[in-house]
Amino acid sequence: SKKIVIIGAGGVGNVVVKKCAMNPASFSEIVLASRTLSKCDAIAAECAAIGLPTAVKTRQVDADNVPELVALFKEEKPFLVINVALPYQDLTIMDACLEAGVHYLDTANYEPKDVAKFEYSWQWAYQEKFKKAGLMALLGCGFDPGVTGVYTAYANKHYFDEMHYLDIIDCNAGDHGKAFATNFNPEINIREITQKGKYWENGEWIEIEPMSIHKPIDYPNIGPKESYVLYHEELESLTKNFPTLKRARFWMTFGQAYLTHLEVLQNVGMTSIAPIKFNGMDIVPLEFLKAVLPEPGTLGENYSGQTSIGCQIKGIKEGKEATYYVWNNCHHADCYKEVQAQGVSYTTGVPAMIGASLMIDGSWFTPGVFNVEEFNPDPFMELLNIHGLPWEEQHNITLPHEY
Template identity: 40%
Template sequence: MKKNVLIIGAGGVSQVVAHKCARNNDVLGDIHVASRTVEKCEAIVASVREKGSLKVEGRLEAHALDAMDVAATKALIEKTGAQIVLNVGSSFINMSVLSACIETGAAYIDTAIHEDPLKICETPPWYANYEWKRREECEKAGVTAILGAGFDPGVVNAYAKLAHDEYFDRIDTIDIIDVNAGSHGRYFSTNFDPEINFREFTGQVWSWQDNAWVSNSMFEIRKEWDLPVVGTSTTYMTGHDEIHSLSQNLGVPTVRFWMGFGDHYVNVFTVLKNLGLLSEQPVTTAEGLEVVPLKVVKAVLPDPSSLAPDYTGKTCIGDLVKGVKDGREREVFIYNVADHKDAYNEVGSQGISYTAGVPAVAAAMLIATGEWDVKKMANVEDLAPRPFLAVLDRLGLPTRIREGEDDRALDFA
């Protein structure tokens, strides 16, 4: 068994992860939170203590860390005795944190694909640009590295694997649908790091259709879905991490990702983009200052973690899977519904952070107990889905299955 967790990052997702780790520290051991801004880490530690989240007595500490510094990250892993590293910081740090894990033997978990700050929307499949190049390195070192263990990517990958293993003989299409029907009451904000959020939408929209990569523009392809709880929802086909692994690992001809957006978001985004304010490339002001427009926009928007107290409404995220079972066409929607206010009351974060953070803790628990300690690099769909979904069910993200008129909880009996 592996014990002791180092959480890298100090945003809303980290807050969720710290609380959930604390509530399972009988399995996970000591908990350490690290980020460049140690005050944010200390606030998370204080929040965990205020809510009495520690299940048993144990270490809960904050640390200052520049996670781009491999040597410093390695030193902190060794100092804390962490055997599991939960990387929920910026996706720019993935490769440096992975390097530190490989050098120390600690297991690695992240929730999003690695990105180069100067490149947007690289050649698909995205995982082949960075992560998969290090498969052999992980296996040689015997290091477990679980990629994309958030909700999407992450839980939706497990839903796809469950459908592949249990519900279909042949899958023709997987449509991943992510709708946030909540309201934060601000004029405009993103639900997670604005820089990462906008980078997802300013490049090409890559989808996998008929066994080939297809490129579209953002907000070009629109579709409405009738979803449980949140009702009829407008979505747009969007590029996203899980398409780039599911398309290669499950042999499904068509994999697409759809995200819900309101007209107001689309309008503000379009104005910002057309003005050049979402560019990741530096510009020089009349005063001779070099600035990155996207970072300026990030600086003036609300911190996503500040949205939590006033957030209301629900999210619905799931996989609509179509194919054939026993010679008959079949359609199944595997999904979860989460509530923003419930998330805030429990851990002090909004629902988007909750759905991203809880799965990473579930993955850590499965590594700790050995079920997912595979000692190599893996995407979530490479692993057994039922143990993961069972832990999620206990941690507050239950899975439901809708097929025709039947809508039921996933049975773990």
Template identity: 40%
Template sequence: MKHNVLIIGAGGVGHVVAHKCAQNNELLGDIHIASRTLGKCHAIIESVHDKGSLQQPGQLQAHALDAMDVEATSALIRATRSDIVINVGAPFVNMSVLEACIQTGAAYLDTAIHEDPAKVCETPPWYANYEWKRRQACREAGVTAVLGVGFDPGVVNAYARYAVDHCFDRVDSIDIVDINAGSHGRYFATNFDPETNFREFTSTVWSWENNAWQANAMFERRKEWDMPVTGKTTCYLTGHDELHSMSQNLGVPDIRFWMSFGEHYINVFSVLKNLGLLSEQPVRTARGQTVVPLEVVKAVLPDPASLAPDYTGQTFIGDVVRGRKGGKPEEVLIYNVCDHAACFDEVGSQAISYTAGVPAVAAALLIADGTWDRGTMANVEDLDPRPFIALMNRMGLATRIRDAKGDRLLDPVTQVARKERVAVRANAQ
């Protein structure tokens, strides 16, 4: 049975999601793309056809939509007979789209946490402020809602769950490391929506340490990480979505998020912030116009999707997990490396968008085949990570694991099957 998909959002991640849905349309069926800007939807559809991404002949259709309008979104879900909604729009529309899914019974997926446009860095855990308040409504409606199923948040949550369940007797710490070792050749640009990007870094940095929330300032704590492919890179402690669910769900006392920043990015960011140009609060100009400084900065910066043709280099994202196994200390690294140029060759995107978009489609496939279709709300670490990791291995995001046994591909489904065959042979003997 095919499951029609409605993609909300036509930015860089929406571009990748559309291509990956097209590559799997034997199961996912008709693909609908909705955005305020209809032209962006048509451009994505043209790209899907140009790249020959359709697995088999199928429908791709563009729609104009204000996703803040719950009734309009519900009507579009019904009109397109969409079973799965992949929300990759601005984080401000999450709760509206989620409500439309609850009203219509469609499954809901997103890649980032909800935000109030007038608030930055609310009291943690952030999911408790919005999404988790609708958990009971999802359960009562039988609606599957998988929150934060990009890469970070998303895949890193699955890596953490896999490590907790299969690599350790006790996990003491998880450090999520996100390194972009690529170059786009522009003077200054952000790799995803500038407004969302800057809002992450303009206020308190929350981390989970000693089973409590720890507050720091941005760029206050730094650490050099030596990782496969990207090598030694300076990263900074950063607040991030996944900490706010993993801290509540995994029982691990220390969970931190580290992201790489070059000195040039830090300098430009600091100037913009100190001038007040990253403020989300409206100001009045000398001509009497009311503007939001952050929205003005977004308007003058390059569209992240436009960076793709010239992007070179790799990204690294992974979990460094420490704990004890068999009474001895153990460290495991579970990670992915993605190449910017390879992503552009395949779907016309850069690796930042690719790593966020592919997992959302993998999750849609797992809902469509029933594996993750739970009829309630879940964060990624609430779900079995093994089919998710195995599916992404085949979709372009291979997962590797480095531990005392070496560095190798992590293929949990094959490994489990192999163990079961060994057990059967042993019992037969």
């Protein structure tokens, strides 16, 4: 059991803190640090109010500032830092980890603030530095990326000699009752879905216009929902780590009302990340939009319906064609009851806690920088069933490109 620092007191941070505080066998001491101290204090107070066994200490930190982070780590001396702030902070936190000798875990790859560009290159470049320091960094340990990589590694280990086709399918069939809101940080979410789509086919990336490929996919216990091909960061590491894949795509559902709102916001320039002058001040329209939208962490109350995320795979086993589908369905209302969060924060926070616990008990521990699919998926799959994200599986399925 070890001490950890969690950075970021948003929707996901709330879940990670509470799930870690429920699990004293892995986490002996918990420090929650974020830009706004009052948000940390509110989460710590809720942990105490619901009677979680481990007390949560809070600290203020600007995670864009390496010396501030180093000072925090040197004072608190954690084994590991769980980064659930924003992707912009990944590199400063990794730099501080190297300087203070702390292991690292995050749920989203680094992104520079001024270009919407999702790729692992920046963080993979830390491989030698982490290895030399005897430190480990586990990248992308949320649900997608995260569990989707573990699912793929599990399929590869148990059910295929060679995987050929991978479709990651992500459905949120929930209703939060708001006209327009995003389920995780609006800035990051809108940057992700307004960029060009991209998928992997026969050794290269095929770029497509945003949202231009779509079809209804039938989700378990939900039914058919219109799903759109978009680029998602785990495709980069999965196609590298499983080079037999001939095609890998990522599909996500969007409701018509969401898309209409987004189209209007885009047409009027509100999703732009280029600064404009307003009353003599520089303003980034997308940052301003974030300020008027509901915070993801506040959507949980009265959120009904469920999410369903899984991997559909086709390949070869013992010379014969094989197919496999593994998924989790998660009810927003259950998440709210357990940790006062909506399903998207929950499905991200639980895997982060599980990844951290495996690094702590040594079952996932190698110095260097890694993606989740590079480790043995079995202990992770077991813990998903124990900690609130049980999975189901099915063989003999039809993949989206076949209907």
